Amino acid sequence: MNRAYEKTFSVEGDNFDNAGTASIEIKKILKDLRIDEDVLRKTAIVVYESELNIISYARSGNITLYVDDDTINIDVKDEGPGIEDIDLAMQPGYSTATEYIRQMGFGAGMGLYNIKSCSDLFEISSTPNVGTRLKIIIKRNGR
Amino acid sequence: MKLHDVVEILDAKLLIGEDRHRELEVKTAFSADLMSDVLAFAKSGSLILTGLTTPQVVRTASILDAAALIIVRGKIPSGETLQLARELDIPVLSTRYILFETSGRLYANGIVGCVEKIGGTRDGES
Ligand SMILES: Nc1ncnc2c1ncn2[C@@H]1O[C@H](COP(=O)(O)OP(=O)(O)O)[C@@H](O)[C@H]1O
Ligand SMILES: [Mg+2]
Numbered sequence: 001m002n003r004a005y006e007k008t009f010s011v012e013g014d015n016f017d018n019a020g021t022a023s024i025e026i027k028k029i030l031k032d033l034r035i036d037e038d039v040l041r042k043t044a045i046v047v048y049e050s051e052l053n054i055i056s057y058a059r060s061g062n063i064t065l066y067v068d069d070d071t072i073n074i075d076v077k078d079e080g081p082g083i084e085d086i087d088l089a090m091q092p093g094y095s096t097a098t099e100y101i102r103q104m105g106f107g108a109g110m111g112l113y114n115i116k117s118c119s120d121l122f123e124i125s126s127t128p129n130v131g132t133r134l135k136i137i138i139k140r141n142g143r
Numbered sequence: 144m145k146l147h148d149v150v151e152i153l154d155a156k157l158l159i160g161e162d163r164h165r166e167l168e169v170k171t172a173f174s175a176d177l178m179s180d181v182l183a184f185a186k187s188g189s190l191i192l193t194g195l196t197t198p199q200v201v202r203t204a205s206i207l208d209a210a211a212l213i214i215v216r217g218k219i220p221s222g223e224t225l226q227l228a229r230e231l232d233i234p235v236l237s238t239r240y241i242l243f244e245t246s247g248r249l250y251a252n253g254i255v256g257c258v259e260k261i262g263g264t265r266d267g268e269s
Contacts, residue, residue, distance in 0.1 A: 020202030024231065027206060037187065044206045045182050104199045110179035117183070 004068040005033060011051050013059040013080065016104065023048040026065055033067060035140070042118035042138050043072050049111040050076040050134060056101050057081060058131065070141065071120075076134040083126040090116070090124070144169060144253060146211055146234065149190065152248050153213065153238035159225055160211070160234035167234070169210045173257045174246050178203045185209065186257045192245055196220035198227050205231040215242045 007029070009022040027044045035043070047063060054061035058080025066073040083089045090112050097107025116122045121137035147165040150157055157165070173185040174192040178199060181191055187208035193200055196218050204212050212228070214220060217239040220228075228235045238245055 017198075019199060020206070024202060024205055041187060041207065048182065048203075048206050049179065104197050105176060105178035105181075105193075105195045105203070106199070108177040108179045110177070110183060114179055114183050 004066065005029070006064065006066045008062050008064040011054040011061045011063060011078075013055060013057075013061070013078075015055060016100075019052055019055050019104075020048060022051050022063060026063075029065070030067070030072075035067070035072070039072060039138055039140055043074065046074055046115050046118050046136050046138070049115050050074070050136075052106055053111055053132075054078045054080075056097060056106065061131075070139065072138040072140065074134070074136040074138070076136070077131065078133075079131045082128040082130055082132055083124075084128050086124055086126060148252070149211070149213070149249065149254075150236060152252055153236065153240060153245060155213065155236040155238040158214075158219070158235045158237050159228045160236075164211070164234040167210050170254065171257045172213075172246070172249055172254050174242055182207065184258055189257050190249070190254065192242060192249075194218065194242060196224055198224045200224070201228045201231060201233055201235075204228075204233045209233065211236060213238060213245060215240060215245045 011022055026047050030040050058078035061078030064075040088094055092113040093109040095107050095109035101107040119136045120139045123135040126132040146167040169190055171186055172190040172192055175181050176193055176195050181203050185191060185207050188210050190211055190213055191204050191209045192213045194215050196214055201224055211234040214237045219237055
């Protein structure tokens with residue numbers, strides 16, 4: 001790849017009908033960029049869980065994908081209730097998901113944990129009543 | 144084994160899928176109703192066995208490049224879910240066997256789990 005690739009996707013809160021469409025588009029883009037299969041899988045999981053969290057908990061948000069020769073960068077930013085206790089939210093199994101979210105197969109409290117375990121760098125920051133930000137880097141060469 | 148063998152073993156209906164899909168080679172599977180668990184453990188090219196029928200299951204399968212979705216307990220997904228599967232090119236099977244029986248029949252015929260247990264990998268896996 002000679003040039004870096006960047007694109008931002010907007011995600012609307014509470015719109016479950018389209019949940020996952022941004023992620024599937026991002027996956028197609030990465031496939032076209034011939035990203036290694038394992039890196040592609042990790043990126044797709046990170047973006048999908050992030051997209052679902054925006055839809056499930058926030059009013060609206062953005063996912064920005066930035067790809068260069070060495071890394072995949074994913075920045076997730078939302079306007080919403082934020083997370084009061086980040087350590088608690090990061091714990092596998094902790095969830096405040098509604099019954100509706102659970103019926104769709106989400107809300108098992110594994111989302112942030114999955115995102116973190118697919119990432120080489122993971123940063124989360126949140127301000128209650130303002131919103132949440134995630135910064136994720138996935139290396140393209142390392143495993 | 145091939146996907147058409149899976150259809151036969153499970154006495155399943157291939158709700159979405161064409162002849163080219165029947166020839167797909169499959170070796171591994173993952174059974175769950177929690178999509179985050181599927182995302183965490185399923186490998187690309189695997190069968191995903193589930194009792195859920197929402198469009199989210201199809202999107203999860205697509206995210207992971209699953210070989211096919213197997214809907215258990217005789218459930219038939221909505222037209223919307225099936226249409227999405229067609230669009231995303233994910234074969235969908237429906238079997239009347241319960242999840243335990245579906246998994247067991249496939250295992251008895253040589254299909255193994257995507258991972259054997261947590262913290263361990265299968266022989267030959269990197
Ligand atoms: N973007 C967000 N805004 C507000 N709260 C969030 C956000 N993302 C996650 N959370 C909180 O953290 C919890 C854990 O999130 P996650 O690990 O993705 O699991 P799940 O979505 O299955 O509950 C959520 O139940 C929710 O309370
Ligand atoms: Mg989540």
